[in-house]
Amino acid sequence: MADVKYTEEHEWIRIEGDVGTIGISQYAQEQLGDVVFVDVPQAGRTVAKGESVAVVESVKAASDIYAPASGEVVEANAALSETPGDVNTDPMGKGWFFKMKLANKAELDGLMDQAAYDAFVKGLG
């Protein structure tokens, strides 16, 4: 089973080999409400850890999505332009944002695993 980690900004990254798939968590989609547009990065773009790489728009507001690690974007979820609601209905699955080739997997060490993230969300009340 692939390794999934989380950021404090409620992004998840699923790590398979040296490729990470990034999306937002169940908690994040609940907080955002109905997602109506996702601005995903172009394949080939090089991004630094912490850089704003995508934007998710709900009816209410726009939220930045930050790269949880450095690397190169290899694929964006093109289907989201037609069905942005996938982010709400299946945030960990069909609602993924983009995949990136990880430059330095050690950058992921500081991220939370499922148990740590669940505790983190619980602590937010």
Place this chain on the structure above:
Amino acid sequence: MSEELKRTPLYDLHRELGARLVPFAGYEMPVQYPTGILAEHAQTRDAAGLFDVSHMGQVRLTAKPGQNAAKALETLVPGDIAGLQPGQQRYTQFTNDAGGILDDLMVTSTGDHLLLVINAACKDADLAHIQKHLSATCEIEPMFSRGLLALQGPQASKALARLVPAVATMTFMTGAFFKIEGADCYVTRSGYTGGDGYEISTPAAATEAIARKLLAQPEVKPIGLGARDSLRLEAGLCLYGHDIDTTTTPVEAVLLWSVGKERRVQGGFPGAAVIQKQIAEGAPRKRVGLLPEGKAIAREGAEIAIGGKIVGKVTSGGFSPTLGRAIAMGYVDKAQSANGTKVDLVVRGKPAPAEIVPMPFVKHAYYRG
């Protein structure tokens, strides 16, 4: 710790319905219910939605002996208030000496007095303003504890008429007293969605029972402030503090339709000289509708550019659930304000092509009989 948030008479009901409550204009208000904003928006466009707008301010003006309340109010607003027949309602604005807008409001004449509905965020300042200028001529009664329910949508009439049959034949921008669930209410056929509907002023203690009765109608579901905003934006209606404020005049905001014809000539309201000059010569800028070509949403504050030159700013922008695309409104220099003008909306530093279009984005569906 900030000041404690106020609650409307429906606070417990919102909780019971699972609303997400947020601070808004000093109140704890429902931004959405569990179904979400898109579903609530569609519910209001397709059937009927019930909104708690009790945070808005209601004020009653009654003329003192020998005085005329409508004439008195006309010294503060450019609307034709003296011409209101009993049971007629009108939209107008409190203006300042520069012609800027202090607040926008609805005024209804009952014959005996005037009922004002003012914005929640402005209501204390509005009341002070009214008291300062109208105390000599009017009895001023703030009714800030009363409830105010908006029932909006194509099936609003069917639902409310089941409780009060006479509302079915009321026409847009009229009002009347009715008993609902035994309580004395004032109902107007008006709203903030661009669709048909009513606003119902209720005694505080009766508000919850009336809301529950309305929600028990098969056509009606509760709607939060999130959908209220997307609905009014589609209808091209101004949100005070965003699309209009003390720096915008009714002429710039394209609200001239609400300025009485005689009043344009005769003046007699704050800022009349500025507004009359703008009527004669044109205003330097104009509120316009903006339709982005792509999917990026230009929100409040986004700059509007033509060929890299800034010509204005977005004041409201969002996703139109009815159209399934982004829409916005904003102010642009008069020279660039013609419909069909191609502009760029600067979204996160990138130009998003858009066109200046007439508003509303979604056709109004008012009931005019």
